[in-house]
Amino acid sequence: MPRWKAHEEAYLREHAGDGAREIADALGRTVPSVKTHASRLGVSLYRRWHCPRCGHWTFTPLSKWSGWCRKCSIDESADTAALKNKQIRREVAEERRRIREAEQRRQAIYSDTDRQKRKLRRLREGRNRNATKEGETQ
Ligand SMILES: [Zn+2]
Numbered sequence: 001m002p003r004w005k006a007h008e009e010a011y012l013r014e015h016a017g018d019g020a021r022e023i024a025d026a027l028g029r030t031v032p033s034v035k036t037h038a039s040r041l042g043v044s045l046y047r048r049w050h051c052p053r054c055g056h057w058t059f060t061p062l063s064k065w066s067g068w069c070r071k072c073s074i075d076e077s078a079d080t081a082a083l084k085n086k087q088i089r090r091e092v093a094e095e096r097r098r099i100r101e102a103e104q105r106r107q108a109i110y111s112d113t114d115r116q117k118r119k120l121r122r123l124r125e126g127r128n129r130n131a132t133k134e135g136e137t138q
Contacts, residue, residue, distance in 0.1 A: 001029075004037055012038060017048040017057065 004012075008027055015023055016038065023045070024034045038045050049062045051069035058069040066073045 001033055009037075009041065012041065013043055016043045016045055017050070019047040020045045 008029075011027060012023055012034065015026070018026075020031045020034045020038070023029075024031045027034070035045065046059065048057045048059050049069070050057055051062060051072055053066075053068040053072040056069060056071075060070050062068060063070070063073040066076060068076070
C-alpha cells in the first residue's frame with residue numbers, strides 16, 4: 001500500500017464528512033486504508049452533510065426534495081402551511097361577507113314588504129273610514 005501523500009491527507013481532512021467509501025473511491029485506496037489513516041490523523045469519518053440553505057453540518061441526509069437539512073425543510077413546509085392557512089382564512093372571511101350581503105339583501109326586501117303592507121292597510125282603512133263617514137252623513 002503506497003504511503004499517504006500530503007495532498008491525499010488534505011483531501012481526507014476536507015472530505016471526511018463524505019464517508020470512507022467516497023474517499024476511498026476518490027483516492028483509489030481501500031476503505032480499510034482510509035479508515036486506518038483517518039484514525040491515525042484523528043479525523044472522524046462520520047458521515048455528515050452540509051446544508052446549502054442554513055450552512056450547518058448535519059448527521060441526517062439532506063432532503064431529496066428540498067436538498068436542505070431537516071430543520072430547513074420543516075421551516076419551509078411551516079412557511080407553506082402558514083401561507084395556506086392565511087389563504088383559507090381569507091376565503092372564510094370572503095364567504096362570511098357574501099352570506100352577510102345576501103342576508104342584508106333579503107332583510108331589505110322583507111322590510112320593504114312590511115312597509116308596503118302597512119301602506120296598503122292604511123289606504124284601505126282610510127277608504128273604509130271615508131265610506132263610513134259618507135254613510136253617516138247621508
Ligand atoms: Zn439547513
